[in-house]
Amino acid sequence: MVDSWVNLAERIGVDLHVELGGPGGRRAALIRALREAVRGGRLPPGTRLPPYRSLAADLGVARNTVADAYAELVAEGWLTARQGSGTRVAMGVLSAPSGQPGRTENRRGAGRTPVKAPLHARGPRYDLRQGTPDASSFPRSAWLASYRRALQQAPNEVFGPGDPAGRRELREALAEYLARARGVRAEPGRIVICSGFAHALRLLFAPGGGVLGGPLAVEAYGLDFHRGLLAAAGVRTTPLALDADGARVERLARERAVLLTPAHQFPTGGPLHASRRTTVIDWARARGGVVLEDDYDGEFRYDRKPVGAVQGLDPERVIYLGSVSKSLSPALRLGWMVLPERYVDGVLAAKGEREAWVSVLDQLSLADLIGSGAYDRHVRRMRQRYRGRRDRLVEALAARAPQVAVTGIAAGLHAVLRLPPGTERSVLKAAAWQGVALDGLAAFRHPESDMATEDGLVVGYATPSEHAYGAALDALCRILPPDAGPGPAPG
Amino acid sequence: MVDSWVNLAERIGVDLHVELGGPGGRRAALIRALREAVRGGRLPPGTRLPPYRSLAADLGVARNTVADAYAELVAEGWLTARQGSGTRVAMGVLSAPSGQPGRTENRRGAGRTPVKAPLHARGPRYDLRQGTPDASSFPRSAWLASYRRALQQAPNEVFGPGDPAGRRELREALAEYLARARGVRAEPGRIVICSGFAHALRLLFAPGGGVLGGPLAVEAYGLDFHRGLLAAAGVRTTPLALDADGARVERLARERAVLLTPAHQFPTGGPLHASRRTTVIDWARARGGVVLEDDYDGEFRYDRKPVGAVQGLDPERVIYLGSVSKSLSPALRLGWMVLPERYVDGVLAAKGEREAWVSVLDQLSLADLIGSGAYDRHVRRMRQRYRGRRDRLVEALAARAPQVAVTGIAAGLHAVLRLPPGTERSVLKAAAWQGVALDGLAAFRHPESDMATEDGLVVGYATPSEHAYGAALDALCRILPPDAGPGPAPG
Numbered sequence: 001m002v003d004s005w006v007n008l009a010e011r012i013g014v015d016l017h018v019e020l021g022g023p024g025g026r027r028a029a030l031i032r033a034l035r036e037a038v039r040g041g042r043l044p045p046g047t048r049l050p051p052y053r054s055l056a057a058d059l060g061v062a063r064n065t066v067a068d069a070y071a072e073l074v075a076e077g078w079l080t081a082r083q084g085s086g087t088r089v090a091m092g093v094l095s096a097p098s099g100q101p102g103r104t105e106n107r108r109g110a111g112r113t114p115v116k117a118p119l120h121a122r123g124p125r126y127d128l129r130q131g132t133p134d135a136s137s138f139p140r141s142a143w144l145a146s147y148r149r150a151l152q153q154a155p156n157e158v159f160g161p162g163d164p165a166g167r168r169e170l171r172e173a174l175a176e177y178l179a180r181a182r183g184v185r186a187e188p189g190r191i192v193i194c195s196g197f198a199h200a201l202r203l204l205f206a207p208g209g210g211v212l213g214g215p216l217a218v219e220a221y222g223l224d225f226h227r228g229l230l231a232a233a234g235v236r237t238t239p240l241a242l243d244a245d246g247a248r249v250e251r252l253a254r255e256r257a258v259l260l261t262p263a264h265q266f267p268t269g270g271p272l273h274a275s276r277r278t279t280v281i282d283w284a285r286a287r288g289g290v291v292l293e294d295d296y297d298g299e300f301r302y303d304r305k306p307v308g309a310v311q312g313l314d315p316e317r318v319i320y321l322g323s324v325s326k327s328l329s330p331a332l333r334l335g336w337m338v339l340p341e342r343y344v345d346g347v348l349a350a351k352g353e354r355e356a357w358v359s360v361l362d363q364l365s366l367a368d369l370i371g372s373g374a375y376d377r378h379v380r381r382m383r384q385r386y387r388g389r390r391d392r393l394v395e396a397l398a399a400r401a402p403q404v405a406v407t408g409i410a411a412g413l414h415a416v417l418r419l420p421p422g423t424e425r426s427v428l429k430a431a432a433w434q435g436v437a438l439d440g441l442a443a444f445r446h447p448e449s450d451m452a453t454e455d456g457l458v459v460g461y462a463t464p465s466e467h468a469y470g471a472a473l474d475a476l477c478r479i480l481p482p483d484a485g486p487g488p489a490p491g
Numbered sequence: 492m493v494d495s496w497v498n499l500a501e502r503i504g505v506d507l508h509v510e511l512g513g514p515g516g517r518r519a520a521l522i523r524a525l526r527e528a529v530r531g532g533r534l535p536p537g538t539r540l541p542p543y544r545s546l547a548a549d550l551g552v553a554r555n556t557v558a559d560a561y562a563e564l565v566a567e568g569w570l571t572a573r574q575g576s577g578t579r580v581a582m583g584v585l586s587a588p589s590g591q592p593g594r595t596e597n598r599r600g601a602g603r604t605p606v607k608a609p610l611h612a613r614g615p616r617y618d619l620r621q622g623t624p625d626a627s628s629f630p631r632s633a634w635l636a637s638y639r640r641a642l643q644q645a646p647n648e649v650f651g652p653g654d655p656a657g658r659r660e661l662r663e664a665l666a667e668y669l670a671r672a673r674g675v676r677a678e679p680g681r682i683v684i685c686s687g688f689a690h691a692l693r694l695l696f697a698p699g700g701g702v703l704g705g706p707l708a709v710e711a712y713g714l715d716f717h718r719g720l721l722a723a724a725g726v727r728t729t730p731l732a733l734d735a736d737g738a739r740v741e742r743l744a745r746e747r748a749v750l751l752t753p754a755h756q757f758p759t760g761g762p763l764h765a766s767r768r769t770t771v772i773d774w775a776r777a778r779g780g781v782v783l784e785d786d787y788d789g790e791f792r793y794d795r796k797p798v799g800a801v802q803g804l805d806p807e808r809v810i811y812l813g814s815v816s817k818s819l820s821p822a823l824r825l826g827w828m829v830l831p832e833r834y835v836d837g838v839l840a841a842k843g844e845r846e847a848w849v850s851v852l853d854q855l856s857l858a859d860l861i862g863s864g865a866y867d868r869h870v871r872r873m874r875q876r877y878r879g880r881r882d883r884l885v886e887a888l889a890a891r892a893p894q895v896a897v898t899g900i901a902a903g904l905h906a907v908l909r910l911p912p913g914t915e916r917s918v919l920k921a922a923a924w925q926g927v928a929l930d931g932l933a934a935f936r937h938p939e940s941d942m943a944t945e946d947g948l949v950v951g952y953a954t955p956s957e958h959a960y961g962a963a964l965d966a967l968c969r970i971l972p973p974d975a976g977p978g979p980a981p982g
Contacts, residue, residue, distance in 0.1 A: 067837075067840050332851075357686055
C-alpha cells in the first residue's frame with residue numbers, strides 16, 4: 001500500500017490525499033479521493049480540475065485511469081464536463097441529501113449566502129463561461145423553413161453517397177458570403193465542409209495522412225482543448241507571446257505553421273495589427289509556412305468596421321477556418337475550411353474518400369439560410385443583442401466595480417476583466433461559492449509561455465438566456481475583489 | 492527521363508504507358524497517361540482503377556501523387572469516385588466532343604450499341620453498385636415531421652454544448668429498438684452516437700488513443716474502403732476464410748479483435764452459423780478478444796426469421812455497430828455503437844471531450860422517428876420493395892441466364908452472381924461498355940487471403956430508382972456470359 005499526497009495546490013489550491021494502493025485499484029482509489037474531496041469541501045463547487053493528462057502525469061498513472069475516474073464522477077453527478085471549459089466540481093452537489101452528492105460543509109464560505117442549486121442541476125446557477133452563443137436565440141423558425149425547403153427541393157441524388165468536400169450548393173453560398181462578410185478570397189473548389197473547428201484541426205494534422213505537421217506556433221493564450229487535441233495528434237505547439245498589437249509573429253522561426261485568431265484574439269480580445277498581418281504573410285512566403293486563421297466569432301464586431309480575414313492577403317498561405325458554432329449553434333456541427341489549392345486533395349484524403357461527415361440536409365439548409373438572407377438577418381440581430389449585453393456589463397462594472405478594467409470588448413461574445421495581481425484564484429473560489437461559472441485567464445495560458453502572468457476573468461456574456469443575464473451580472477459584481485490595490489489615479 | 496511501362500493487366504487488363512520523368516513532374520505525367528488511356532479507349536468507361544495505395548506502390552511514387560492525379564481527373568470529369576466502389580472511368584466521357592472527355596475509339600465494342608450517356612453525367616447509365624439504398628425512397632414527409640417536432644419541442648439547452656455520447660433521447664430510443672428488432676442487449680449508457688461505421692472504426696482504432704489495436708481479423712471478402720481506413724490507422728488486418736457457415740472463426744488465434752458481418756456476410760451473403768457464433772464468443776472470452784459486429788443491413792431479411800445480433804450472446808465481448816445508411820440514407824451521417832462497459836470512456840475520450848459530431852437536431856429527429864413508429868413502417872415498406880426487386884432479379888436470371896447461379900439472396904440489398912471461372916474480368920468489361928456499373932467479387936477480396944478465387948458479380952438491386960430497375964436488369968442480362976461452361980445437367 002502506497003499512500004501519496006498529491007499536491008494540487010499549484011493548479012487548484014488544494015491538497016488531495018490519494019491512497020493509490022487502496023482496494024479496487026488506482027481508478028477506484030482516485031474516484032474515492034476526489035469524491036471525498038468534493039464532499040468534504042476541499043474541492044468547492046465550480047472548481048476547475050486539472051486536465052486529465054496533467055493529473056495522470058502528477059500521479060504517475062495512465063491517462064485512462066484519470067479519464068475513467070473523471071467520467072465516473074461526472075456520471076455520479078459530482079463533476080461536470082464541458083468543451084473548452086474542462087472538468088469542474090458540479091454546482092448541484094451543494095444541496096443533495098447526505099450519502100449522495102451532498103451539501104458541503106461550509107468551511108470557507110461562512111457568512112455567505114449558501115447556494116441552493118437544485119439537485120442534479122444541469123449547469124451552474126449563473127453561467128458566464130465563454131464559448132457558446134445564447135442557446136435561447138437559435139432561429140428555430142428560419143432554420144425550419146430552410147430545412148423544409150431544402151428537403152422538399154432536394155433531388156433524389158442527395159440521399160445517395162455524398163461529396164466529401166460537401167454539397168456544391170453550400171460551398172457556393174459560403175464562397176459568396178465569406179467574400180462579402182469577411183473578405184475571404186474563396187472559391188467553392190477550395191472549400192471543404194467539416195463538422196467544426198476541432199474536426200478541421202484533426203483533418204489538417206491527421207497522423208500519417210495530414211497535410212500539416214508540427215511544430216505549430218500558437219498564441220500564448222488560447223483554448224487548452226485545442227492544445228490537447230493537437231498534442232493527441234502528436235503535434236508540438238510553441239507559444240507566441242501577445243502584446244497590444246496581438247501575437248508577436250515577428251518571432252516566428254522554424255515553426256511550419258501558426259494558428260492565430262486575427263479578428264479577435266482568443267481570449268484576450270484584440271485584433272491582430274495590420275503590420276503584424278503583413279509580417280506573418282511575409283514569414284509564410286519566405287519560409288514556406290502556413291497560417292491557420294481561426295475566425296471563430298468574426299461576425300460579431302461592435303465598435304469598428306469589420307476586421308477582414310488575413311486570408312484575403314494571400315489565399316495560398318492561409319487556411320481559413322470558420323463554423324456556425326458561434327453564429328447559430330454548436331449543436332449543428334457544421335464548419336468549413338477555405339484551403340490553399342495544394343492542400344485540397346490531401347484534406348479530402350484525410351477526410352476519408354467518400355465520407356461527408358456532415359448531414360447533407362443540414363448543408364443544404366445552411367445554403368438556403370445564407371441564400372435567403374436569413375443568416376445575415378440573424379447575425380445582425382444577435383450582434384445587436386450581444387452589443388447590448390456587453391454595454392450592460394461595462395456599465396455594471398463601472399458603477400459597482402470601477403477598480404476592475406474591462407478589455408477585449410470591441411468584438412465577440414466575451415470580455416476580459418483584469419484583476420489585481422494575485423487575486424484570480426481567490427476570485428474564482430468566490431465565484432464557485434456564489435454559483436457563478438466562469439474561467440480565469442490562467443486556464444487559457446500555454447504551459448510553456450514565458451509571458452508575465454496576468455490575473456483576470458474571462459466573462460462569456462452570450463451564454464445566459466436573456467432573462468437570466470441581469471442576475472448573472474449582479475452575481476459577477478459580488479465576487480469581484482474590493483479596491484485593495486492601487487486604484488485609478490484620482491481625477 | 493525515365494520511361495516506364497506499368498503493367499496494370501493484373502488488375503484491370505490494360506497496359507499503361509507512364510513517362511514518370513516527363514514535364515511537370517510525376518503527378519502531371521500520371522494525369523497525362525491516365526487521361527490518354529481513357530481517351531484512347533485503353534481504359535473503357537466503368538473500369539475500376541486500382542486503389543491509389545496499390546498504384547503508388549506499383550509505380551514507386553508517393554500515395555499523394557496518385558491520390559492527387561485521381562482527384563484531378565475526377566474534377567475534370569474523366570473519372571468518378573464513390574465510397575466503397577473506388578475510382579472508375581466515368582461513363583459520361585463517351586459522348587463528349589473531342590478535346591474534352593471524348594468518345595472513345597470503339598475498339599473492343601465494335602458491333603455493340605454505343606453508349607450515349609449525357610456529357611458530365613453524374614453516374615452510370617445503369618447503376619447496380621452495392622452500398623446504398625434507393626435514394627428515391629427516402630421518407631421525406633415522415634422525416635420532416637419528426638424534424639419539425641424535434642425542433643419545436645427541443646429545450647433551449649439543445650442548442651448549447653452537446654453530450655459526446657449523443658442525446659439521451661436517441662440513445663434510449665435505440666436501446667429499445669435494437670433490443671426489439673435486432674436482439675441487442677443495449678442500455679443507453681453504453682450507446683455512443685457517431686457519424687457512421689467509418690467514424691466508429693476511426694474512434695475504436697484511433698492512433699495513440701483508441702481502445703483497440705491490431706492485428707484485426709477480417710473476413711476474406713469485405714469492403715476495401717474499410718481495410719484502407721484501418722491500414723491508415725496503422726492496424727494490420729488478417730483475412731479469415733469463408734465457407735458455407737460463414738467466417739471460419741475457429742481459426743482465430745493471436746488476433747486481438749475480429750470484424751464480422753454475422754447477419755449477412757458482406758458481400759457473399761450468408762449468415763454466420765449458430766455454432767460459429769458460439770465459437771467466436773468462446774474465443775473472445777478465452778483470449779480476451781473482442782468481436783466487432785457490423786450489422787450494416789440487419790433489418791432487411793426476406794425469407795427467414797431475423798437473424799439476431801451476436802452481441803446478444805455476450806455484450807461484454809461484442810461491439811455492435813449500426814447506422815441509418817442502409818435503412819434511411821447515408822446522407823444523414825448517423826450511426827451508433829453499443830459498447831462493452833469498459834470501452835465507453837475510452838471511446839468518448841477518442842471522440843473528443845465535448846464533440847458531438849452529429850447534429851443534435853438529427854439525433855432528436857431520429858429518436859422521434861423511432862418513437863413514433865415511422866422508422867419501423869419505413870423499414871417494413873422498404874423490405875417489401877427490396878424483396879420485390881430481388882425476386883425480379885432472380886426471375887430475370889432464371890429466364891434469360893439460367894447458367895448463372897445467384898447466391899446471398901435471403902437478405903440485404905445486393906446479391907452475388909456466380910460466374911464461370913475466368914470470366915469475371917471480361918464480364919466487367921462488357922458491363923462497362925454497356926454502361927452498367929457494378930463490381931466483381933475480386934474487388935472485395937482481401938489481398939492476403941489464401942481462399943481459391945471465385946468469379947462473380949456483386950449486384951446492388953437497391954440503388955436504381957424504381958422506374959429504372961427494369962432497364963437495369965435487362966442491361967445486366969445482356970452482359971452475362973453465354974452458357975460456355977458445363978451447364979446444368981439435363982433432366
